[in-house]
């Protein structure tokens with residue numbers, strides 16, 4: 001049980017649950033030591049996960065079929081809002097997060113210093129070093145893209161260990177049913193002016209199921225979402241930057257080809273050494289210019305649409 005003055009309802013620990021019968025028991029028992037309630041969303045598991053969780057004192061909500069991680073988070077948010085939770089902490093049920101870190105993740109919320117806390121692997125004291133290299137690269141790529149979109153400087157956007165204040169629960173809305181919901185929430189924090197902070201946590205990679213094959217495909221889905229989101233929110237950056245890169249490369253190849261023309265002026269070597277690079281330079285430059293132009297048009301359209309919406313509906 002948490003100490004302190006209560007302005008609203010319970011402190012809840014919640015977890016998406018999908019076929020985790022080997023670990024869920026320990027996670028529920030240990031979590032109950034730190035919060036008022038444990039809430040599990042069983043997403044169509046075909047093992048004994050849900051029965052074990054319920055037996056050990058968790059409240060279990062059932063989805064009849066597997067709807068995905070984000071869909072489970074939606075059910076969790078709905079329940080936390082209905083309970084007017086003072087704070088909500090979400091953690092994985094596969095044993096990768098240590099429930100004894102719950103107080104650390106909740107602290108900034110309960111002391112009123114943040115609305116959204118991420119248990120991060122990549123700040124001092126976190127467990128980023130233990131992460132398999134390919135996963136680390138994926139998470140860093142997703143995090144960098146997401147930070148460009150949100151202007152936040154979060155170090156670990158992909159941690160499932162997160163806590164929310166009552167204010168954040170009331171303001172955050174997300175649509176995605178998959179793991180992309182992790183990024184959508186951060187965009188909401190930025191849009192709704194919620195304060196985000198990170199605390200170090202250890203995330204284990206030696207749990208019974210360990211890192212699974214699906215992690216790769218989840219990674220690509222989340223990265224695609226991050227790129228689409230960036231191209232929608234900051235099209236000039238998303239198209240203009242690669243465009244400028246291609247234009248620079250094209251120009252460099254073009255300049256070299258031109259220099260060759262000068263070097264071999266009057267000899268028969270000219271054509272062989274300059275036509276190929278010249279053509280490459282031309283199409284790279286044209287592609288670069290098209291991308292920059294696309295970025296400009298999209299950015300302009302976005303600005304005009306935004307102004308129209310603000311003028312006609314008073315919304316940002």
Ligand SMILES: Nc1nc2c(ncn2[C@@H]2O[C@H](COP(=O)(O)OP(=O)(O)OP(=O)(O)O)[C@@H](O)[C@H]2O)c(=O)[nH]1
Pocket residue numbers: 015016017018019020041042043066067068069072091092093094096160210211212213214215
């Ligand atoms: N409700 C629900 N939970 C899910 C689903 N997929 C995964 N989970 C749960 O979400 C948490 C994180 O899922 P994982 O598959 O472990 O994802 P991850 O930790 O990013 O990847 P790994 O390193 O491979 O474990 C776990 O507690 C899973 O039980 C799903 O489709 N529905």
Ligand SMILES: [Mg+2]
Pocket residue numbers: 092094096
């Ligand atoms: Mg996991």
